[in-house]
Amino acid sequence: MKPEIRNILGGITGAVVLNLVHEVAKRISHKAPRVDLLGEEAVTKTAEALGVEAPTGEALTASTFVADLASNAGYYAMIGKGDNDTILLRGAGYGLMAGLGAIGLAKPLGLNESTVARTDETKVLTVTWYVLGGLAAALAIKSLR
Template identity: 50%
Template sequence: MMLLNKNMLGGLIGAAVLNLIHTVAKRMDPLAPEVDKLGEEALSKAVSAAGLEPPTGSRLVAATLGADIASNAALYSLIGIGGKKHMLARGVLVGAAVGLGTLTIPGKAGLDDTPVKKSRRTEIMTVAWYVLGGLAAAAAIKAMRKG
């Protein structure tokens, strides 16, 4: 399998792990981050700014999920740039950067950041889950390169 395909597949695995963690945790913990709400607001505003009618209801949820998985997969695929050495460290760094960006960028972009800033614990979970997604992507890319 080509290196780019391995990176992309690994990124997709990391994004899937991240979304699974978010989905399960939201059902178990009222302070869990609700990144999906942030994404729905961002998508609605972006589509409206383009002069189009944003989706609503289940169409908005599906569009946001698709955009979230695609964007996180693309970000996590960057972990595979470079050799196998330090792959897990790159996973941690990329995950931490995306998690910290999720905490800081929305408010500056005019979005309601409450879904990821309900409490200090919510903020820690946000970053930790992106790190876990990064580690999953790194482990997947590294495993595929062994073959």
């Protein structure tokens, strides 16, 4: 299998794990980060900035899910660049940076930061889930090598 395909499959694995954790957590805890709401706001603002009508309802949910899955998969796929000896460290590092970016960049990007940074607990959960996604991607890539 070509390294690029392996890395993309690993990235998809990480993105799916991340989304599953988000979806399960939001259904069982009102304290859970709502990355889905942050994403919906980003999709809406992006559409408006492009001068197109933003999707609403189920179309917005689906568009956000696809955009989130694709962007996280592409990001996590980069974990595969490098050797196996440090892949888990890279996975954790990429996840850490993504989680910190989610909580730190929402406000500067004009998004509602309370969806991912409402409390210290919410912030820790947001970062932890992105780290889990990065580790899942790293493990998938490593197992495909």
